[in-house]
Amino acid sequence: MLLITCPWCGPRDETEYHYGGQAHVPYPENPADLTDEQWAEYVFYRDNPKGPFAERWMHSTGCRRWFNVLRDTASYEVLAAYRLDEPRPGGTR
Amino acid sequence: MTTESLPEHPDWLWRNPDPRPSYDVVIVGAGGHGLATAYYLAKNHGITNVAVLEKGWLAGGNMARNTTIIRSNYLWDESAAIYEHALKLWERLPEELDYDFLFSQRGVLNLAHTLQDVREGMRRVSANRLNGVDAEWLEPDEVAKVCPILNVSSRTRYPVLGGTFQPRAGIAKHDHVAWALARRADEMGVDLIQGCEVTGFLKDGDRVVGVETNRGRILAGRVGLAAAGHSSVLAERAGVRLPVQSHPLQALVSELHEPVHPTVVMSNHVHVYVSQAHKGELVMGAGVDSYNGYGQRGSFHVIEQQMAAAVELFPVFARAHVLRTWGGIVDVTPDASPIIGTTPVENLYVNCGWGTGGFKATPAAGWTFAHTIATGEPHPLNAPFALERFTTGALIDEHGAAAVAH
Numbered sequence: 406m407l408l409i410t411c412p413w414c415g416p417r418d419e420t421e422y423h424y425g426g427q428a429h430v431p432y433p434e435n436p437a438d439l440t441d442e443q444w445a446e447y448v449f450y451r452d453n454p455k456g457p458f459a460e461r462w463m464h465s466t467g468c469r470r471w472f473n474v475l476r477d478t479a480s481y482e483v484l485a486a487y488r489l490d491e492p493r494p495g496g497t498r
Numbered sequence: 499m500t501t502e503s504l505p506e507h508p509d510w511l512w513r514n515p516d517p518r519p520s521y522d523v524v525i526v527g528a529g530g531h532g533l534a535t536a537y538y539l540a541k542n543h544g545i546t547n548v549a550v551l552e553k554g555w556l557a558g559g560n561m562a563r564n565t566t567i568i569r570s571n572y573l574w575d576e577s578a579a580i581y582e583h584a585l586k587l588w589e590r591l592p593e594e595l596d597y598d599f600l601f602s603q604r605g606v607l608n609l610a611h612t613l614q615d616v617r618e619g620m621r622r623v624s625a626n627r628l629n630g631v632d633a634e635w636l637e638p639d640e641v642a643k644v645c646p647i648l649n650v651s652s653r654t655r656y657p658v659l660g661g662t663f664q665p666r667a668g669i670a671k672h673d674h675v676a677w678a679l680a681r682r683a684d685e686m687g688v689d690l691i692q693g694c695e696v697t698g699f700l701k702d703g704d705r706v707v708g709v710e711t712n713r714g715r716i717l718a719g720r721v722g723l724a725a726a727g728h729s730s731v732l733a734e735r736a737g738v739r740l741p742v743q744s745h746p747l748q749a750l751v752s753e754l755h756e757p758v759h760p761t762v763v764m765s766n767h768v769h770v771y772v773s774q775a776h777k778g779e780l781v782m783g784a785g786v787d788s789y790n791g792y793g794q795r796g797s798f799h800v801i802e803q804q805m806a807a808a809v810e811l812f813p814v815f816a817r818a819h820v821l822r823t824w825g826g827i828v829d830v831t832p833d834a835s836p837i838i839g840t841t842p843v844e845n846l847y848v849n850c851g852w853g854t855g856g857f858k859a860t861p862a863a864g865w866t867f868a869h870t871i872a873t874g875e876p877h878p879l880n881a882p883f884a885l886e887r888f889t890t891g892a893l894i895d896e897h898g899a900a901a902v903a904h
Contacts, residue, residue: 406798407789420799424788426743445889449741449832453730455792478744479792 410486411464412472425461427451428473429493455479459493462486504671504776505598511677512556512684517691520717521549523871524709525724526696526732528552529561530672530857531849532724533679534864535871536688542865543872546687549718551711553695557676560726560856563794563826565749565771565783567762568858569606569667571626571633573899576882577835578629583879584862585666591861597678599671600776604761606667607636607644609811611656611767618898619662626664634663645761647814654810656768669762669773672857679864699736705844706736722847722871724863727792727827729850738841741888742829742851745786748796750804750823754778758814766898768807780818782808786828786854796825828853833893834900838867838880847871848885855900 407419433439433447452458458478463471475485475494485494523539525532528550539545552558568588570581592598610616619635626633638650641661650658680690691713700708700715708717725732730740759774772782784804787797801823809816831837831851836859838849849867852859866880876884887893 418799419797441889445741449888450739451741451743453740453743453790455728455731455744458790460789476789478790481791481793 407481407483409462409474409483411467411470412486412488413470414464414467417464417467421464421466423463423465425463425471428459428461457484505600505674508597508681512680512690515689515691517549517551517694517711517713517716518689519715520708521689522547522719523722524548524716524718524720525550525722526709527559527724527726528556528680528690528692529559529724529726530557530676530679530860531726531852531863531867533557533676533683533690534860535722535724535849535867536683537679537686538864538868539872540683540686540688542868545872548687549689549691549716550683551694551696551709551716552690552692555692556680556690557673560826560828561672561676563749563824564672564857565773565781566669566672566775566857567606567667567764567771567773568601568670569664569762570631570858571606571608571622571662571664571667571899572896573622573625574894574896575629576894577896577899578626578631580862580866580879580883581859582629582631583865584859587861587865588670591678595678595682597674597681599674599678601668601670602776603666603668604773605644605663605665606762606764607641607661607663609641609661609763609765609767610659611765612659615767616659619660622899623662632664632666634665636661636663645759645763647758647812648763649811649813656810658811667762669775671776675860696732697735699846701736701843704842706846720845720847720871722849722867724849724867726850726852726856727829729829729848733841733848736841736843736846738843738846738848740837740848740850740885742831742837743790744792744827744829745789746791746793746796746825747783747786747828747854748800748823748825749781749783750801751775751779751781751821752815752818753821755780755818759812763811765807765811768811770804770807770811772808772812779821780815786830792827794825794827796823828856832888834896835894836863836883837885838863839870839876839884840874841885853900
């Protein structure tokens with residue numbers, strides 16, 4: 406079971422959280438200008454790395470706030486947990 | 499139900515050749531789908547200069563990690579067509595391959611526990627019948643006749659309100675299926691190469707011309723990817739982005755018991771699916787872990803929930819012991835339907851996104867993927883399952899009939 410640290414509530418079991426997929430996926434700036442391919446990219450295509458992955462989690466049985474987690478999808482090590490207004494630690498995106 | 503003994507192994511299964519410098523077709527992934535593709539490339543299209551490359555050992559990935567359920571009771575026409583084609587192939591494969599892999603058509607029950615489940619189930623039975631798929635709606639007392647150990651009392655947390663039943667569905671011995679396909683493919687000249695990991699792709703402009711492996715370069719006229727959980731990792735090395743997310747999906751088996759469970763029982767709502775293997779283990783699965791992962795293990799709370807559901811549905815299981823748990827990595831698409839077809843890279847083809855349900859499709863995946871690779875064009879059965887559907891919006895939303903939450 407994953408041990409994830411909510412930025413507000415501290416470390417809690419995975420079962421307290423809801424998973425929200427990839428983090429840092431911005432809504433298109435000019436939606437009306439998007440091609441079908443760009444819409445497909447925005448709606449359906451997400452990164453799926455084997456290694457560090459920035460993803461969203463929500464503390465659904467706690468403070469009910471969304472935050473981001475940097476987690477290794479191969480080792481399941483939680484590398485960092487940070488607020489939505491903070492950048493991904495140590496790197497791009 | 500009678501207990502069948504396991505079939506004898508043939509004297510030999512397959513050669514273990516070193517890779518040759520070039521092939522007409524290279525298939526990446528020697529799981530069920532890769533092996534079936536090679537088999538049908540040889541049998542249906544006469545293409546035998548084929549290598550199937552496997553980074554681990556033959557059929558050691560999801561083929562060795564699934565719950566072996568075979569059924570075709572999907573909702574949409576496109577899915578019913580391809581899964582029913584698979585079921586028809588399953589029905590003749592043991593004889594065709596001359597290998598008894600214990601295909602047992604003991605039926606599958608998909609239980610309904612809520613009014614919405616009931617409506618969805620009845621709708622799916624009607625849709626199945628219109629598509630020539632055998633399906634019946636059963637009331638709780640009829641469910642109990644099919645599977646007497648099921649608790650259909652109204653005094654449970656989620657009472658069984660009925661269920662769909664597909665009598666032709668069943669299970670097969672997964673390892674033997676792989677070995678049967680491998681033996682025939684090998685016999686027809688296909689090279690099955692284990693311990694051979696594809697690390698990159700050789701390209702000439704926008705065309706793939708071979709693969710880089712840990713055992714050297716291998717040239718290929720065409721390359722087909724059948725790597726299940728690792729499809730997107732592999733495709734990315736060829737410059738192709740796939741709309742799949744990889745999740746752990748776990749299963750477990752109990753110790754051996756006498757035959758008590760005559761069919762396959764699945765429940766979307768309380769989320770467990772159970773059958774009894776030929777040797778006597780109770781084989782159980784649940785949903786995927788919510789998060790992305792490649793670790794081939796799942797979260798403990800998922801097992802806890804599936805066991806709680808199993809014991810409520812089957813009180814007789816309360817004292818059964820878990821013998822072993824394991825996980826596979828499934829590649830999940832946004833509409834819970836597979837992707838089989840061409841890619842933006844010429845001569846590179848992809849078969850992926852089967853999510854939690856690839857085993858049952860094994861022969862049809864191989865049949866249609868072989869056709870696509872051999873002709874460069876999709877077969878009518880896999881044409882709707884093209885990558886383009888995520889751009890056109892022609893999705894095949896099978897989250898309901900996929901039966902496993904993903």
